[in-house]
Amino acid sequence: MTTTTWEDLVTSALLGTDRRPLPAPAGLPAEAGAPPGTGGPGDGPPADAPVALLDAAAVQTVRRRAGLVPAAAAPLPRPAPRDGRPPLPEAAARRLAQLLADRPSAGGGGRRGTAPDLTELLPQWLAAANAYGYRAPAPALPALLDAARARTDLRPQALAFGGPRALWLAAFNPEWRFALRGAAGGAALPAPDDAEGVRRLWEEGLFAERVALLAAVRAHDPAAALDLLASTWATERAEDRLMFLDSLRTGLSDADEEFLERALPDRSRNVRSTAAELLSALPGSAFAARMAARAASCVGLDHTGRQATITVEAPHECDAEMQRDGVVPQPPSGRGRRSWWLGQLVEAAPLGLWRERLGGRTPEEIVALPVADDWRDELHAAWCRAAVRQRDAAWSRALLGPASAPPASGPGVSSAAALLSTLPHEERAEWVAAFIAAHGLSEAFQLLGVCAVPWSGALGRAVVDALDIAREAGSYPWSFSGVMGLAERCLDPREADRLEVLTAATDEGEDAAPGAGGYWAEAFQRLVATLRLRAAMRTELAPPGS
Known part of the structure; x- marks a missing residue:
């Protein structure tokens, strides 16, 4: 006697037993399909028809499981590679778990309160951990890869911190394949002087592997890297030619001129433009x-x-x-x-x-x-x-001119930020501090973005003084939220004690924006709390005895 199929059970469950009664087993009259003590099909659905449906589903589930044929055993995965870097200090490992567990607020433009934004501190924490050369704790690797998948800005630091074990783990989850694309497929590159291994990977490897290989060979022997690139240049896709050409920015020299001249008549306009840009950075070129x-x-x-x-x-x-x-x-x-x-x-x-x-x-x-x-x-x-x-x-x-000059007479904020990037870090900070002292913060956001972190003492004081002036003037506090967020990440943590006086709420003047006093107090409280948290993070990451 055949039983009711799984599809029949699902249909009855979806439509309801009053609209779709359970069909009788094959070979029996309809009444035989009804549970004991219920009426026939003409009497409407039995009172305990839902119970009968669940009983039938349970029987069918056991039957299906009992009939499964064991699959052939899959080969065990290769063991995770060894990571010889030192482990994180215990306090830093707990801090990492806290940072990875935090999620960006979905509240939009509302008030943020006084608690530090942990998601914005994770990049800084990763940079410091990598500077000390620590390895990531194995239990943290899944959360670390998830964070890197959600935020592309985290990927370089997260993958460097995760090391070979993060790449090994990424191979088991399709959602983490970005790690393999961005880190030479997780495979070890051949030595730059291993001609056969280099040639094989260049001809057979994935694009990310080839980019990493070209960079490694170029660092070892620039001429060999150009020969490698020239060997397949004519057969490469336009987008790949563009990326390979862009990689020549690192270590660009007069020795690259001949190859770049050959790339000038390329059939891709983007490749032609990039070749011209690189050649223009060689003042002695033809x-x-x-x-x-x-x-x-x-x-x-x-x-x-x-x-x-x-x-x-x-x-x-x-x-x-x-x-x-x-x-x-x-x-x-x-x-x-x-x-x-x-x-x-x-x-x-x-x-x-x-x-x-x-x-x-x-x-x-x-x-x-x-x-x-x-x-x-x-x-x-x-x-x-x-x-x-x-x-x-x-x-x-x-072209920058004096920082005190009116902004309208200068190159514009975007151009000024680009020009500042060519100057030494100390000089950038001095110029931006003078600009803020003369003109305030309204046009300084991009300029602050090119300054080294943590900000110098003079630049930090200029930013805080300008924020305090804006608060005293009753300015709209929301207009300065971007600069305040930068200050949380970029001010020297040692400034926290000096800023404590600004955390108290002030009386709002007649011309002040409604609620501005409370917002400013919260913003400065959050700033101080974030600076102290950054100081604690730095202490936790410091090696014992340092």
Whole structure:
């Protein structure tokens, strides 16, 4: 006698036994399918039909399990690799578990309260743990990989901290495959001087493995890395060629010029642009000389007036040779073609050209010269891009100008942040501190982002003083939440005691934003609590006896 199928049971459960009574077993009349003591099919559903359904499901479950055929045993996974790094101190391991267990608040733009935001401290904790060379506790690896999967900014530090065991574990969970893509597939790279192993992995490896291999070989023997790249360049996909070319930024030298020149006529516009950008960072290259000649024909010096003036004659066409050298002929929407071409020529020309071209003047003197016919903004913007590309600190200083100057007269906040990145860390902090002291915090967020962490004493004091001034003035506190968040992560933890006085609530003036006093008090309380937590984290990570 056949039993009711599992599909029949599921259908009855979904529709209800009053609409779909249990079918009778095959070979019996309908009444035989009803449980004892219930009516026949014409009497409506039996009172205990749901119980009968559950009984039938239990019988069917046992029957299905009993009929399973044991599967063949799978081979055991290879053991996890050994990680020889020292273990975390016990207090630091507990702190890591706390940081990994925290989740970002889903509350949106509401008040955050006074508790530190642990999710924002995890990157800093990982950086410190990696600096000490600790290995991740094995029980923390799943949560660590989950955190890295959710936040791409965590991945480099998290995978470095997780080490080989994190990569081994990631192979067992499809949701963690990002770790394998981002860390050479978890496989050990051959030694850079192992020619056969290098060649095999280059020809057969995954893309991430090949990128890691190229970087390793380049660090060992730059010429061999270029030969390796050239051996398959013509057959690579455009997106792969772009990534391989981008990897040449590290350790870029005049020895790369020949290969980059061969990449200039590439069929991919992005590859052509990247090759041109890299060549323009080599002031002695033939490409730089060609761009210098073009830029020099567009920019000159007029001595006919009372004061020397820079004159500009933008290109009238973008010929085939210019396009071969990476000049993009079609401007973005709303941009004039001639100014677009001029900007590309000037940013690619060596900055040393202008001293000779403009009367032997220094960068400061050149930047101070008037520019005819409203070309100043275009010309200075191109010089800013050139200074960043060529990492020229002297030109960056000249284009930045004094921090006390009105922001409208300078290069703009985005360009200023890029220019600051070419300066030493101490000089960046001094300039940004002076900028904040002169202009407040309204335009300082991007500038603070390029400063080293923890902030210097002068920069930290400038930020806190500006926040205090904003509070006393009754400003909208929510306008400064971004800067306050940066301060929590970047202020020196030793500032906590000095900031304690700012944690008390103040009376709100007549012109103050409603609720501002309470918000400011909470914000400073959270800042102090976060600084003390960061200090505790640093103490917990310090090796015993240090």
